[in-house]
Amino acid sequence: MMRVKRAAITVLLSILLVISLVAAVILMRTISSGYDIPDTEHVSYTDIPHDDAVQRLSHALQYRTISTQEDREQHRHEFDAFIDFIRDSYPLIHENLELEIVNNYTMLFKWEGSRPDLSAAMMQGHYDVVPVEPGTFEDWTYPPFEGTIADGFVWGRGAIDDKSGIMSYMEAITYLLERGFQPERTVYIALNHDEEVGGRQGARKVADLMLEREIDIAFLTDEGMPVAEKILEGLEHPIAMIGVAEKGYVSLELNVNKEGGHSSMPPRETTIGALSAAITNLKQQPMEGRFAGLVRETFQPLLPDLPFIYRMGLSNLWLFGGVIEERLGFIPHTNAALRTTIAPTMFHAGIKENILPQTAEAIINFRIHPNDSVREVLYYVQETIDNNKIEVRVLEGAREPSPVSSTSSVAYLDMKQTIHEIFPDVPVAPAMFLAATDSRHFTEVTENLLRFRPIRVRPDDRGRIHGTNERIGIDNYAEMIAFYIRLIENTTTGLQATI
Ligand SMILES: [Zn+2]
Known part of the structure; x- marks a missing residue:
């Protein structure tokens, strides 16, 4: 009985030790993170007209x-x-x-x-x-x-x-x-x-x-x-x-053709329904964005001035990276720095309120992160919408990041x-x-x-x-x-x- 108790105490102590070590590492990294503004001599020109x-x-x-x-x-x-x-x-x-x-x-x-x-x-x-x-x-x-x-x-x-x-x-x-x-x-x-x-x-x-x-x-x-x-x-x-x-740029046209018909007997899948589902899928599963490389370097100098909780997160990405990526993903301008963005900009379908349209067409504008390419965007779109009845076409004016x-x-x-x-x-x-x-x-x-x-x-x-x-x-x-x-x-x- 004594032995079991002692073992339990040892386990507990070890857990406490690990927790305090982790806390110490987090704290150390938080405190030591910063950006030194070099001690540069200020230059001014007083004689500019x-x-x-x-x-x-x-x-x-x-x-x-x-x-x-x-x-x-x-x-x-x-x-x-x-x-x-x-x-x-x-x-x-x-x-x-x-x-x-x-x-x-x-x-x-x-x-x-x-x-x-x-x-x-x-x-x-x-x-x-x-x-x-x-x-x-x-x-x-x-x-x-x-x-x-x-x-x-x-x-x-x-x-x-x-x-x-x-x-x-x-x-x-x-x-x-x-x-x-x-x-x-x-x-x-x-x-x-x-x-x-x-x-x-x-x-x-x-x-x-x-x-x-x-x-x-x-x-x-x-x-x-x-x-x-x-x-x-x-x-x-x-x-x-x-x-x-600088980010790259591509607009994709998504096009779906189906039989039309009277809106009193709609089929299970309509053109508008198929296209809307595709766009919803894309919005719900955005391209991967990582808080790494350039975007991380951009934030580095800001660390000393950020509230403690942000500093802690940003200086301990090994632990909080996922949370940070999620939070920054919610703010439009930080999200745009993190990943390739998806913006559906045009949607055309239908001519009359009681006719099912035979075609529906949408244009989606992507701003491509340097980690991605036009090809990768195209591949991602086809994989994500997963509907071979939707044709995807690259519009003119695409350029790589x-x-x-x-x-x-x-x-x-x-x-x-x-x-x-x-x-x-x-x-x-x-x-x-x-x-x-x-x-x-x-x-x-x-x-x-x-x-x-x-x-x-x-x-x-x-x-x-x-x-x-x-x-x-x-x-x-x-x-x-x-x-x-x-x-x-x-x-x-x-x-x-x-x-
Ligand atoms: Zn300008």
């Missing part, structure tokens, strides 16, 4: 350089006028850099470096904008095409996407030229004109030129991720994200360093860009594609991009100009310019 720069941005927003799928030529004169405006506003650039107009509207500048043996750098952005949705003009606090400067902001379509980007390039280059700066590396600057409708006439043509001329490009910097504030509830600290990858750019390249590290110099106290993390940029055309031109704009974005700003009341903070615009001055200094001269 800021008021003039803001005026020029305001002016840039007044051009209706609108891209629409239907009628590209409709705003042609606005594009011509914008090119003249850039010419007139930045005379020093026109004196010192070569300008080539690609395919009528895209401006490609070449800033010759002093060392032809070095590979070139490239900076890209776009000056076309999306239209203002009819019926929403009145909702704007200040009209969308007047470039109003008020309340500490410059307001207008393109203020965030992407005129502040390209205008801050121009300001930064002018600033450097005025001070006699000469890059060692040649710098190409492309101001594209049709990013909002796919970039086939602008960025694609520039990329083709680069390939044709066999120009060696060390890295390309483009619009992309911002300095995001409050990306999770309860999180005060901003984070600067460098987009090192981009390769993931390295986070240990000189270009990435230089950009990270520049962010720390201009935005002290802001951690930097690589991330996946969930929409598309013109960078997609450059995957053969360079392997270092860095999609980042030093724009401070809060959750309520997300709706302003392509939406109502787009605006950029005046102080933030000063940071953007400083950022690009520093980025050019850091990446085109000195020790770094050795690759």
Whole structure:
């Protein structure tokens, strides 16, 4: 009896020991997880002619350089006028850099470096904008095409996407030229004109030129991720994200044909029923998403600022990985970072309320995670719907996800360093860009594609991009100009310019 009791106590003690060991490991990992912001010296430029720069941005927003799928030529004169405006506003650039107009509207500048043996750098952005949705003009606090400067902001379509980007390039280059700066590396600057409708006439043509001329490009910097504030509830600290990858894209058409008939005697399976069941299956069994790789790296710097319970989960994925994946899967923007997303966007069937339709057709749009491919999406859909009466067709315009750019390249590290110099106290993390940029055309031109704009974005700003009341903070615009001055200094001269 004694022996049994003693054995029970030993077992109990061992269990307690294991539990406390596990708890200690969890706690240790939770406490030691963190991100050290390197002790970088803050760099600032006090002599940027800021008021003039803001005026020029305001002016840039007044051009209706609108891209629409239907009628590209409709705003042609606005594009011509914008090119003249850039010419007139930045005379020093026109004196010192070569300008080539690609395919009528895209401006490609070449800033010759002093060392032809070095590979070139490239900076890209776009000056076309999306239209203002009819019926929403009145909702704007200040009209969308007047470039109003008020309340500490410059307001207008393109203020965030992407005129502040390209205008801050121009300001930064002018600033450097005025001070006699000469890059060692040649710098190409492309101001594209049709990013909002796919970039086939602008960025694609520039990329083709680069390939044709066999120009060696060390890295390309483009619009992309911002300095995001409050990306999770309860999180005060901003984070600067460098987009090192971009999702792929495919739309699939699902089509089912059956005998029609009178709706008074419906068969067991109807066209609408079969198609709805297929879509329900897809929504209920999404493609696999794992909290690993890039998405995990994105979260790493946020750990110290997260509530204890989140920190514990995220630093102990060996135990809580499943729970974390499930939770993040519920929030649309984190779910999109985790996996290939499924969005049924069109559904057509039926012509009359008492006739069973003979055909039903749905279109589903997928944004493909770098872990997957167009083929894998197709295979997954066929397996999941498991109904050979439904035909699945890949629609035009599919593209694979981009390769993931390295986070240990000189270009990435230089950009990270520049962010720390201009935005002290802001951690930097690589991330996946969930929409598309013109960078997609450059995957053969360079392997270092860095999609980042030093724009401070809060959750309520997300709706302003392509939406109502787009605006950029005046102080933030000063940071953007400083950022690009520093980025050019850091990446085109000195020790770094050795690759
Ligand atoms: Zn854009």
